[in-house]
Amino acid sequence: MKKILMVGLLCFVLLLGFVGxxxxxxxxxxxxxxxxLISITKYELSNNGYEQVLETENGxxxxxxxxxxxxxxxxxxxxxxxGWEFKEQMGxxxxxxxxxxxxxxxxKQYSKHYFLWDVxxxxxx
Numbered sequence: 352m353k354k355i356l357m358v359g360l361l362c363f364v365l366l367l368g369f370v371g372x373x374x375x376x377x378x379x380x381x382x383x384x385x386x387x388l389i390s391i392t393k394y395e396l397s398n399n400g401y402e403q404v405l406e407t408e409n410g411x412x413x414x415x416x417x418x419x420x421x422x423x424x425x426x427x428x429x430x431x432x433x434g435w436e437f438k439e440q441m442g443x444x445x446x447x448x449x450x451x452x453x454x455x456x457x458x459k460q461y462s463k464h465y466f467l468w469d470v471x472x473x474x475x476x
Contacts, residue, residue, distance in 0.1 A: 386404055386405050387467075391414055391465060394415070394416070400425045401413045401414065401426075401429060408472075409469070409471060410469055410471040410472050411469070411475060412470075413426070413467070413468050414461065416464060416465055417464055417466045423445060423458055425468075427445065429470070430445075430456065430474065434449055436449065438453070443457055443458050444457050444458070445458060454473055454474060456468055456470055457469045
């Protein structure tokens with residue numbers, strides 16, 4: 352019984368160490384890290400390209416993998432699927448145009464592997 356408990360405890364400590372190594376200081380940058388870790392786990396287990404983290408009164412926050420060759424690719428692809436055309440990047444904001452209307456999506460690096468992007472309600476509805 353003690354061996355099983357020790358193996359379970361060791362696995363738990365290794366899991367915590369892996370999460371701490373993978374995300375480092377990013378864990379607490381957005382407040383409660385639980386919704387972000389759950390969404391990243393769902394993202395890694397699926398093949399969607401992005402995963403919803405949370406919904407606020409202003410819009411929806413998504414998480415995607417950060418790739419050096421195409422860093423904000425999934426945010427741009429998502430907006431294209433909604434009929435918006437990418438115009439330019441202004442700092443951490445991505446500007447899109449549709450029917451003479453402009454909208455900006457804010458992006459944020461979450462860790463060296465993932466980034467967050469916020470889609471306003473105007474795009475969703």
